[in-house]
Amino acid sequence: MQWTVILKKELTENWRNFKWLWVPIVFILISIMDLISTYYMPIIIESAGGLPEGTVIDIPMPSPSEAMLMSFSQLNMIGVLILTVMSMGTISGEIKSGVYELILAKPVKYTNYVTGKFFSYWLLMMVSLLLGLLASWYYTNLLFGELALSQMFVAALFYACWLTLVIAIVILYNTWFKSPGLIAFLSIITVIILTVMTNIFGHVLGWSPAKITEYISIYLHTGDLDIEIWFSAIVTLLLSLACILFAIVSLRNRAID
Amino acid sequence: MEGLKIIQENLAILAPLFVLQLILMVIALIDLAKNEVPRGPKWVWALVIIFVNIIGPIVYFIAGKRR
Numbered sequence: 661m662q663w664t665v666i667l668k669k670e671l672t673e674n675w676r677n678f679k680w681l682w683v684p685i686v687f688i689l690i691s692i693m694d695l696i697s698t699y700y701m702p703i704i705i706e707s708a709g710g711l712p713e714g715t716v717i718d719i720p721m722p723s724p725s726e727a728m729l730m731s732f733s734q735l736n737m738i739g740v741l742i743l744t745v746m747s748m749g750t751i752s753g754e755i756k757s758g759v760y761e762l763i764l765a766k767p768v769k770y771t772n773y774v775t776g777k778f779f780s781y782w783l784l785m786m787v788s789l790l791l792g793l794l795a796s797w798y799y800t801n802l803l804f805g806e807l808a809l810s811q812m813f814v815a816a817l818f819y820a821c822w823l824t825l826v827i828a829i830v831i832l833y834n835t836w837f838k839s840p841g842l843i844a845f846l847s848i849i850t851v852i853i854l855t856v857m858t859n860i861f862g863h864v865l866g867w868s869p870a871k872i873t874e875y876i877s878i879y880l881h882t883g884d885l886d887i888e889i890w891f892s893a894i895v896t897l898l899l900s901l902a903c904i905l906f907a908i909v910s911l912r913n914r915a916i917d
Numbered sequence: 918m919e920g921l922k923i924i925q926e927n928l929a930i931l932a933p934l935f936v937l938q939l940i941l942m943v944i945a946l947i948d949l950a951k952n953e954v955p956r957g958p959k960w961v962w963a964l965v966i967i968f969v970n971i972i973g974p975i976v977y978f979i980a981g982k983r984r
Contacts, residue, residue, distance in 0.1 A: 677948070681940075681944050682945070682978050685941050688937060689934070692933075700927075746979070795933075
């Protein structure tokens with residue numbers, strides 16, 4: 661099938677430029693860094709010195725769910741940033757270098773081209789996210805106390821919806837602009853605007869994609885899945901789908917120009 | 918001796934962190950060695966990758982190649 665060929669081409673490319681190695685490693689590192697530094701904070705402060713004799717250092721250790729949330733907040737910043745910059749040139753770069761014309765000189769469907777690219781990055785994101793959160797879960801259990809593995813997986817799946825949207829946005833911008841830098845910049849601005857708008861109008865935008873992280877924190881603390889998180893996830897996935905469809909349409913229109 | 922003891926006790930916690938950083942660094946260096954169109958001089962990248970923890974390799978992977 662054509663689609664699998666394109667997917668395979670993308671996977672090979674991402675394997676050859678080491679994306680399949682460095683992205684998961686970076687995701688793992690950013691997920692566990694905060695946990696480890698929080699755990700060692702008392703020792704670090706003690707050995708850094710400068711405190712008068714007899715100072716009592718009392719930093720409360722986070723609960724397991726709070727520790728897990730530290731990873732999520734790191735992923736929400738650095739993880740999103742890395743996702744955008746790693747996929748910023750995926751279509752625009754090919755348009756620029758002429759590979760795009762080479763590919764589409766063959767009877768390749770735009771739908772296959774775009775979804776193949778999207779899916780290859782989505783797979784990379786899923787693997788990285790799961791590995792990162794698994795590492796974070798392991799360290800949480802080791803350092804801060806028990807947290808059910810199933811709870812982590814459910815949280816990870818909902819969080820994956822949010823990152824899916826991020827990739828879809830990047831792919832959409834890829835079909836609009838040629839400069840990878842501009843694409844990364846606009847994608848990040850879009851994500852920030854979405855988050856800020858959700859923070860300001862949170863009471864109205866209960867189903868906003870940016871709310872997923874908030875619902876995940878509730879879920880990790882209480883263990884109950886709010887009905888709202890489902891709506892948020894569905895809205896997020898629909899928005900991603902819309903972005904992808906829009907990307908296919910704009911690429912098709914671009915060809916006509 | 919107390920310092921040594923702390924390190925020994927915490928090796929299991931810290932080792933993965935160091936190993937991952939090391940792998941990241943090595944991959945970046947391999948990629949740099951194969952890179953035929955680096956953006957900027959190769960030795961500068963090598964220094965950045967080796968001496969800037971974590972961020973160095975990431976920056977190299979993102980910005981080190983000319984397409």
